[in-house]
Amino acid sequence: MFFGEKLQSVRELNGLSRKELADKLGLSEQAIWQYENQYTVPKFEVTNELKKIFNVKSQFFYTAPFTTNVSTVDSIAYRADDRDARKKTKMETMFIDYTSYFLDIFEGKLNLPTTTIRSLRAESIQINNTFMVKNDRVSILESVAENAREKLDLQDNSELLYKLELSGIYILEKNMGSSIDAYSTWTNADQPFIILGSKKKSAVRRNFDLAHELGHLLIHYKIDMDSLTKDEHKVIEREANIFASCFLLPKDEFLKDFSIIQKKSNPDSYLDLKMKYMVPIGALEYHAYKLGLLTFEENRYFYATLNRKGYRKNEPLDEDIAIIRPGKIRSLLDIIFRNHLWSLTDILNKYYIDRSFLDSLFGLENTFLERYGEEPIREYFDNSNIVTLFSGEK
Template identity: 45%
Template sequence: MFYGKSLQLARMLHGLSRKELGERLNVTEQSIWQFEKQMTEPSFENVLQLKSILQVKSSFFFEQSTVTQTFPENNIAYRKADVVSRKKTNSEVVYLNFVAEIIHYLEGFLNVPPTTLITLRKKVIEHLPSKLTNAAIKQTAALAREFLNIRPDNGDLLLSLEKSGIHVLEKNVGGKADAYSAWSTKDVPVIVLGIKKSAVRRNFDLAHELGHLLLHAHVDFLMLEKNERAQVEREADYFASCFLLPAQTVKKEFEEIRKISNPDSYIPLKLKYHVSIQALEMRAYKLGFLTPKQHSYFYRQISLNDYKLEEPLDREIALKRPGKIRSIFHMVLNNHITDLQSIEEHFQVERSLLEEMFSIESDFFVPYEKQSNFTDFNNVLRPNFNA
């Protein structure tokens, strides 16, 4: 039996509308709707085409989906709040739930350390006032930085967040969104990063999303009005600024800048703290080191120097990529706990879809292509796995 819900899941996983999928399949949008509503069944040729387009096994469409809805739409701190965004958010919900299912499956073979970010979140909730103030956000940022033990140069931020239990993913988010984050109903934190950012802008995105995870863990983002959404974004921005550039650390640095409104004056600090020139100036401005007139002049210079999209050192400072999911795949496959084919068959997907979902380079799985008969169980397994 052909299951239309499975087709819908695969379509949304790729972020495709019915019209877009219909164009690729060379059928009408109405035909895709009928397939998904099980009013008609696609032909054998259509199924083969859908399999290829959506990077799944043919059997994917003939089994009911078992993906658990652990990431509700209203939990996602997604930045763009218009109608297009709602459609986009729905696709990201499907993506989050699907990757969470795969990660949960793989971690089921391992002894996974506890998520320490939950402990940090509890500490934050204890001191947060009912109405957030800048003072409370600043205090939260300081608490988080100390708890996560972030180096002064912020160079270990991504690694520290992954160690805290956050699943950090990267993908082509699309639209105007830079990144987004969410807590699952099982208290699993996730941050999804865009793929077109420089290393320093990625650091700010990480800190911004950490702010959402800590400050807005129980916010219903779907119920926010436009002005309320803008407010939570400002709060996350302020958290990121305080978190990456603690006042007690950077005040002396700003005092020593001779031309405070010149973007190039911030280049040494950008290299030192792995934070963008624009984020550094904004922090200096908020701390009172620039007048509004100087602040305005700074951004005119940013525009004149074409620094808005690419700043000095953007290409020189190495971009750090999430490594936790790769490590999980490597540990499970390298220790022959299971094999690549079994993972593909379990989720009825092609390897190319796994690569796309987790932004894994195509040669990563090559060493595991011929694996089979996994029998080498060692201490990375859960103690009761053989029970």
């Protein structure tokens, strides 16, 4: 039996409209609609092309769906310019559904350590509720940020991605086009995700993206993102930016470091702070300005100089600071395969997918699944977490 739902799911996973898929196959859009609604069954030649397009085996379309809907449009925190892209939203919800399913399967092979992100979210909600009567939103965001930094034990901002993954957040990279930097979401199963765009971006800008999305996860939990007006969404984005600034730039330490800057309106004066805090020059100055450390005139001169020097696109030291990639999923897969808890062949055969399907889904380099252990992998799990497969095993 051909399952049209499977075709629709991988089509949306790959960000294709029915018309776009039809064009690839040399068919009509109506034909794709008929396949997906199981009014007709594609011919062998069509199925053969479908498997090439989506990196699956032919049997994939003739077995029942295995994913469930754990992600919804209203839970995804897109940037303001991205939220009206309905096709992209469908693509990302399907992406979360697929990745969440496989991660649950992989995690089932291990006894995982307790994570902190859910308790941190609960504390953030409590802080918000406690201080809401003061009606001082900035102070609330500062308090949430300070608590988050302390509970994550973030001593150095260069460790941010690692600390977030350690807390229980799954962070992935994927190609989302040029208009989307990142987004975050809680699934219906209460699993947090941060998805980073794979387009070339400096390490410090990516760091700010991570902090921004952490803000959404902690302070905008259960907000229906899809129902917000444009102005309301701008408020949400502004709050996430304030959180990120306060989180990455601890107030007392930042004030002390900023006090030694001689030319506050000169972007080049912020390079030492950029290296220490792993934050873009513009974000450093803006935070200082909001703290009242620069005059209005100094702020205007700073941005005029920033534009003149072309620092809006490329800042000094961007090429010198290495971009850190997510490592938790690679570590998870590595320990499973290295300890023979599940073989790659069994996975591919069980779900009728190609290796490149997993490569694309988890943002793995093409050679990763072929060369376990050939490059250092940061450990998030150790052998003590392995589930005993047989009752007699020690």
